[in-house]
Amino acid sequence: MSDTAIEIAGAGPAGLAAAITLARAGRPVIVHEAQAEVGYRFKRDLQGLENWTTRQDALAVLRELGVATDFKRLPCRQGTVFDAWGKAYAIYSHEPLFYMVERGPGPDTLDTALLRQAIGLGVEVRFNSRVQQVHGPAIFATGPKAADVIAVGYHFDTHMADGFWAICDDDLAPKGYAYLLVMGGKGTVKSCMFTGFKQEARYVQRTVEAFARLVGLEMIDPRPHGGVGNFRIPVTARSGAHAVVGEQAGFQDTLWGFGMRAAMTSGVLAACSLLEGSDYDRLWRQELGALMAAAMVNRALYGLLGNRGYRWLLHQQENRSDARELLHRYYCPSLVRRLLAPLARRRFRSQRKDESCNHVDCSCVWCRHGREWHA
Numbered sequence: 001m002s003d004t005a006i007e008i009a010g011a012g013p014a015g016l017a018a019a020i021t022l023a024r025a026g027r028p029v030i031v032h033e034a035q036a037e038v039g040y041r042f043k044r045d046l047q048g049l050e051n052w053t054t055r056q057d058a059l060a061v062l063r064e065l066g067v068a069t070d071f072k073r074l075p076c077r078q079g080t081v082f083d084a085w086g087k088a089y090a091i092y093s094h095e096p097l098f099y100m101v102e103r104g105p106g107p108d109t110l111d112t113a114l115l116r117q118a119i120g121l122g123v124e125v126r127f128n129s130r131v132q133q134v135h136g137p138a139i140f141a142t143g144p145k146a147a148d149v150i151a152v153g154y155h156f157d158t159h160m161a162d163g164f165w166a167i168c169d170d171d172l173a174p175k176g177y178a179y180l181l182v183m184g185g186k187g188t189v190k191s192c193m194f195t196g197f198k199q200e201a202r203y204v205q206r207t208v209e210a211f212a213r214l215v216g217l218e219m220i221d222p223r224p225h226g227g228v229g230n231f232r233i234p235v236t237a238r239s240g241a242h243a244v245v246g247e248q249a250g251f252q253d254t255l256w257g258f259g260m261r262a263a264m265t266s267g268v269l270a271a272c273s274l275l276e277g278s279d280y281d282r283l284w285r286q287e288l289g290a291l292m293a294a295a296m297v298n299r300a301l302y303g304l305l306g307n308r309g310y311r312w313l314l315h316q317q318e319n320r321s322d323a324r325e326l327l328h329r330y331y332c333p334s335l336v337r338r339l340l341a342p343l344a345r346r347r348f349r350s351q352r353k354d355e356s357c358n359h360v361d362c363s364c365v366w367c368r369h370g371r372e373w374h375a
């Protein structure tokens with residue numbers, strides 16, 4: 001069967017990482033992408049490639065997985081987080097806490113780097129090709145199918161210096177966080193909310209006002225941008241005979257919505273399972289299961305905190321020197337997290353609907369994306 005082309009639905013990080021792995025092993029691969037370009041839903045979004053879930057550096061991990069890292073990135077070691085009362089907490093880590101990267105079809109983006117590597121290895125990428133059905137071996141990598149979280153705000157140009165800032169305040173981003181990222185004269189400001197989607201416009205406005213007040217946010221030519229995130233620990237990440245990878249399977253950091261690494265890791269694992277004839281469900285459970293369970297416990301606990309709790313948490317980290325070390329510990333499987341995991345799972349189910357939204361005559365991100373899913 002090694003001459004049969006493997007079809008991959010979706011040219012996001014998950015699908016392209018799978019394609020790269022298969023092509024490196026000499027298998028013919030066809031990637032179908034529904035849109036006309038890579039990274040369509042992100043355009044020129046700035047995102048963080050987190051660097052705290054593994055002791056080894058995230059870029060080294062990607063290289064070990066066979067994924068090239070020749071995309072533009074900004075190692076982020078220092079930033080500022082504010083509580084709801086406007087008090088600033090300095091964030092510092094010796095090694096990068098995360099790498100800021102650009103998404104979308106631009107020349108320096110993560111998506112373009114993955115596409116370039118895949119094409120260089122002989123992968124055939126078909127754009128404007130929406131997969132409805134597959135007949136041979138395939139991997140599904142079509143991104144989120146529900147909205148457990150939305151991140152909404154603006155992209156803009158700016159003269160601000162590179163950096164990252166966040167605010168933990170339920171009046172700006174309920175159960176989530178507001179953030180501002182700037183790299184090379186481009187910026188994004190977002191409210192990343194886990195509920196209250198119906199009031200998205202109000203939260204975005206408050207977020208912009210807060211960053212203007214706290215750090216002098218300067219937006220030139222602001223363009224609205226938003227998207228959804230979907231996470232759950234699946235019972236199985238297979239659809240019939242086919243592996244499901246990335247956010248389509250629910251793989252993503254449940255606490256804060258960092259999904260790129262889980263997307264690429266699961267893509268590589270699915271490809272390996274095809275190449276070796278091994279059990280994909282066993283592979284992702286080994287590699288991602290404990291991490292996702294810990295993140296889900298963290299999400300359940302974070303959801304209980306509220307503004308005073310976030311302030312307490314920020315105060316705790318302020319007295320420790322290294323934010324990466326602290327976050328690494330929060331994501332490490334521990335006895336306490338193992339014991340809390342069943343409770344967290346029960347408390348946090350993939351919501352698939354937002355109770356604050358009545359879905360009637362509504363244009364919130366949730367409802368707009370709902371239309372896209374059913375297109």
Ligand SMILES: Cc1cc2nc3c(=O)[nH]c(=O)nc-3n(C[C@H](O)[C@H](O)[C@H](O)COP(=O)(O)OP(=O)(O)OC[C@H]3O[C@@H](n4cnc5c(N)ncnc54)[C@H](O)[C@@H]3O)c2cc1C
Nearest residue numbers: 010012013014034047048131142143227246247258259260
């Ligand atoms: C606003 C926002 C900010 C984010 N910030 C971060 C961050 O800072 N750090 C982080 O790690 N993660 C972040 N994430 C999450 C991260 O972007 C995703 O987890 C990641 O892109 C998932 O990759 P994926 O390949 O699974 O899916 P996607 O990137 O969504 O790719 C899926 C692809 O499949 C295509 N497709 C869909 N249906 C079909 C079909 N039927 N046939 C063919 N193609 C199809 C889509 O067009 C798309 O190109 C953010 C998400 C959002 C919305």
